[in-house]
Amino acid sequence: MIKKENKKDSSKIFLIIIILVGLFLVSAAAAGFIALFMGVEKDFGNVAMIKIHGPIYVEKGSSFGESSTSSEDVLLLLKDAEESPNIQAIILDINSPGGSPVASKEIADAVKASQKKTIALIRESGTSGAYWVASAADTIIADDLSITGSIGVISSYLEFEGLINRYNMSYERLVAGEYKDVGDPFKKLTPKERDMLQEKLDKIHNYFIAVVAHNRNLSMDKAKALATGEIYLGMEALEEGLVDKIGNLETAKEMLKQELNLTSVDIVEYENSKSFMDLLAGVMSDNSFSVGRGIGDALTSYPSSGQRKILA
Amino acid sequence: MSEARDFMNLNLPKKRLVVVPASNLKRVLSYLVDFAFLSFILTPLASLSQKMMPQTDFSQIMQAVQNNPEVMSLAIANSIATGLIILAYFTLFEYSMQQTPGNLLLRIRVVGEGKKQPGFWNCLVSNLTFIPVFPFIILWLIDPIHMMISKEHQRFMEKIAKVFVVEQIEV
Numbered sequence: 001m002i003k004k005e006n007k008k009d010s011s012k013i014f015l016i017i018i019i020l021v022g023l024f025l026v027s028a029a030a031a032g033f034i035a036l037f038m039g040v041e042k043d044f045g046n047v048a049m050i051k052i053h054g055p056i057y058v059e060k061g062s063s064f065g066e067s068s069t070s071s072e073d074v075l076l077l078l079k080d081a082e083e084s085p086n087i088q089a090i091i092l093d094i095n096s097p098g099g100s101p102v103a104s105k106e107i108a109d110a111v112k113a114s115q116k117k118t119i120a121l122i123r124e125s126g127t128s129g130a131y132w133v134a135s136a137a138d139t140i141i142a143d144d145l146s147i148t149g150s151i152g153v154i155s156s157y158l159e160f161e162g163l164i165n166r167y168n169m170s171y172e173r174l175v176a177g178e179y180k181d182v183g184d185p186f187k188k189l190t191p192k193e194r195d196m197l198q199e200k201l202d203k204i205h206n207y208f209i210a211v212v213a214h215n216r217n218l219s220m221d222k223a224k225a226l227a228t229g230e231i232y233l234g235m236e237a238l239e240e241g242l243v244d245k246i247g248n249l250e251t252a253k254e255m256l257k258q259e260l261n262l263t264s265v266d267i268v269e270y271e272n273s274k275s276f277m278d279l280l281a282g283v284m285s286d287n288s289f290s291v292g293r294g295i296g297d298a299l300t301s302y303p304s305s306g307q308r309k310i311l312a
Numbered sequence: 313m314s315e316a317r318d319f320m321n322l323n324l325p326k327k328r329l330v331v332v333p334a335s336n337l338k339r340v341l342s343y344l345v346d347f348a349f350l351s352f353i354l355t356p357l358a359s360l361s362q363k364m365m366p367q368t369d370f371s372q373i374m375q376a377v378q379n380n381p382e383v384m385s386l387a388i389a390n391s392i393a394t395g396l397i398i399l400a401y402f403t404l405f406e407y408s409m410q411q412t413p414g415n416l417l418l419r420i421r422v423v424g425e426g427k428k429q430p431g432f433w434n435c436l437v438s439n440l441t442f443i444p445v446f447p448f449i450i451l452w453l454i455d456p457i458h459m460m461i462s463k464e465h466q467r468f469m470e471k472i473a474k475v476f477v478v479e480q481i482e483v
Contacts, residue, residue, distance in 0.1 A: 016413055019404050023353045023397055030393040031356035034386060086383075 045268030056099030071103035098128025152229030345414035
């Protein structure tokens with residue numbers, strides 16, 4: 001009789017364990033299903049991370065070209081992060097040589113206008129236009145050996161007049177408007193044209209300097225002295241006031257925990273959905289390292305007459 | 313030895329086991345034990361909820377849910393999944409063993425009409441209270457009030473499903 005009761009008890013306990021474990025597995029499966037099929041990854045986490053990798057342009061480049069950042073895409077991501085009630089801070093993950101002044105300015109203006117805490121995290125490279133973007137953030141963190149600075153503007157190009165003359169070719173100039181073909185690679189720049197272009201570059205440069213001086217709380221004289229186009233290592237940039245802290249992502253997380261009183265920092269990567277071609281190209285493309293080049297794809301595409309490429 | 317035999321022949325009244333409705337205190341304690349087990353079972357769904365919501369006060373959480381349709385639908389899906397698992401917990405235990413782990417500890421059991429084993433649908437209907445959607449949410453108020461005032465200490469849905477929670481006492 002006692003043996004029968006013991007058997008009954010142990011089968012009860014066995015049944016209880018089976019049901020408890022079974023329900024736990026169902027709960028885990030339900031959580032996984034909900035997260036996978038209904039979840040919007042963006043809405044998990046309290047800190048948004050937006051990547052700024054590669055040259056910065058206004059429009060997205062070809063999937064099979066060099067990996068680049070489109071200011072159009074970044075503005076949309078910044079808007080999403082700004083509007084998300086879960087997101088309390090934005091980290092810009094920067095590894096870029098710079099690019100178009102317009103694209104850099106567009107992103108920098110949006111970062112400056114953000115009501116949320118922004119941190120620019122410079123990884124290997126954050127020069128020129130990329131530094132323009134970084135300077136708009138509340139805090140800049142770089143590694144000791146990060147390459148930053150290069151506060152300058154470039155619009156250099158190859159000029160082929162000597163080459164075409166050597167082969168008895170000539171350039172037939174047909175323009176209406178004195179400066180219509182300025183910067184055409186098949187003719188030499190006249191002194192007047194050079195002065196005109198240089199004046200434009202100087203204006204962009206002065207604008208860039210003024211923005212950096214304002215964002216980094218530097219005097220104009222100090223900013224001008226730093227804006228020779230020289231690159232600075234992270235440790236040098238810290239001394240000059242171009243960055244705020246030496247560190248990495250963990251440094252950024254600790255800072256956010258302290259400043260925003262967060263118990264944990266859960267980072268969610270904000271990125272645009274990738275097309276099939278993007279995924280395929282991602283497997284094939286390299287992330288190349290460029291220091292203060294700003295030339296980007298000048299060697300692969302010639303601008304049409306009158307449209308010189310100017311890069312920060 | 314003969315004295316012992318004589319004592320056994322005295323026909324003293326035997327102790328009787330009587331089945332009576334389980335006391336409200338035992339029922340409440342039993343639910344507490346069961347919800348402790350359920351908190352373990354629902355850990356994956358609870359951690360999903362935590363990830364969805366900002367780690368701030370209740371008003372900000374409500375704002376996040378209201379302003380964000382995707383988060384709202386996630387929250388609803390999460391609530392329904394939680395409710396169905398709780399329903400499955402009580403239904404499976406009551407149908408298979410007539411006792412949940414909490415009932416087992418407090419030595420109470422679930423019976424149907426005529427003190428027989430309750431059917432599957434009886435168990436299911438009696439536990440519909442745990443589904444967190446309208447109109448079942450209304451039962452969160454009605455059930456406990458009915459349990460306090462009814463003679464059989466039955467929840468409202470237990471009365472509908474003709475299910476009783478009883479205990480054996482010695483008289």
